[in-house]
Amino acid sequence: MKILSHLDTIHYKIGEKIYNLIQYKDHNHLLIYGKEKVGKSFLINTIFNIQSAKLLKNDHFSYHNHLNNYFINCHNIINKSEFIKFLKDLCNTYDHYQLNHKYIILDNYQTTTDYIQNSLKVIIEKSYFTTKFILITNNLTKVIKAIQSRFQYIRIPNPKSYDKYIYIKNNYNPNILYSDCSKYDLPILIHIHNLPYKDKIKEYCLQIIHILESKIDITLIDKIRKFSSEVKEMNLPLNILFSNLIDFIIIKKKEDQQIINMINIIAEYEHSLHFSYRDIIYIESLILNLYKVFNNIIV
Secondary structure (H helix, E strand, C coil): CCCCHHHHCCCCHHHHHHHHHCCCCCCCCCECCCCCCCHHHHHHHHHHCCCCEEEEEEEEEEEEECEEEEEEHHHCCCHHHHHHHHHHHHHHEECCCEEEEEEEEEEEEEHCCCHHHHHEEEEHHHHCCCEEEEEEEHHHHHHHHHHCEEEEEEEEECHHHHHHHHHHHHCCCCCCCHHHHHHHHHHHHHHHHHHHHHHHHHHHHHHHHHHHHHCHHHHHHHHHHHHHHHHHHHHHHHHHHHHHHHHHHHHCCHHHHHHHHHHHHHHHHHHHHHHCCCCCHHHHHHHHHHHHCCCCCCC
């Protein structure tokens, strides 16, 4: 299913209010907040049509650009100074023909450092007439007061089980069980019931199996790095990916103790992911440790 607009999302009522608000040229900067995995980023993406945006990368960070809209996941910022320089240059340009604001959307804002936030405070003050900022966060306490005071808050609530049930039933799977909607977050439900994602998960599981069965050398390490980066860009749910991987490992008829050890490794990394600063390193490390167990490598 292709989401066409915010009206097709589970938070369509809030989406409509945000859409109407940004039609006013002098509206405030927006701070979108709510618990993790409630659909904040997805809602903003649909309002600004980030689905159609081009992914641009450099050695310091990556971002999506569609028209005058820029979507940046703060979790992927590597070089803070270069990122701030990019924001300054971006805010210093203005479309004098269209007289349109730029929109800079910073997702996972809670992961930014004090240096970035204090620099952003100055940028915001100097670019009010050229740029509007939208911050998305799951932790308001991580946003400095000087930033909070310059933004209008909009809370995205956790969808109720009934809302998730109707949404998935109408858009993905008419046979979904209501009980599943009380067990799983919305992104997990979408991944489970969205057939293209099922195919992708299978494809990536097979790629991991191929990696585990390969001889270890420099090219293999490079493959693991590229694979990890691709998985991160796809934003696949890692817990579902690696739980499905166990089924493929069992098919390979590995010994029971090996399977138990690999399950334990995956469970341990799943817990560590909540405290991980960079998911890519987490994925690389997990695959390398699975490789050792899969191939009976004793370190």
